[in-house]
Amino acid sequence: MEKLVCHIKEHSFLARLAARRMNSEQLAMVIGKTIHLHGVTRKEFLRHPWWVRHEVCHIMQYQELGLLPFLWRYLWECMKVGYYANRFEVAARAAEKNTTITNRVVFS
Secondary structure (H helix, E strand, C coil): CCCEEEEEECCCHHHHHHHHHHCCCCEEEEECCEEEEECCCHHHHHCCHHHHHHHHHHHHHHHHHCHHHHHHHHHHHHHHHCCCCCHHHHHHHHHCCCCCCCCCEEEC
């Protein structure tokens, strides 16, 4: 099976904006195949397998739906049911326990 190459961007402006909105000191968010970080280094982020799995799940959601369709559905879910009950977040939280989800991912 082909490896999925993902990127990690530290000190992301977009993640900083999201962290302010979420009132959080540390935040990771995904756009496409890139995990954007705020308040945490790449090294610190990778030390938390559950967190990595959560974000990798979002990368796979993007892969399945495509960039714009995923963003639209994600935002629509947030407006409909809120962030926590958003089906994409529910799936990502479940993926935190899936130790195999990162098997086909390589971080650049």
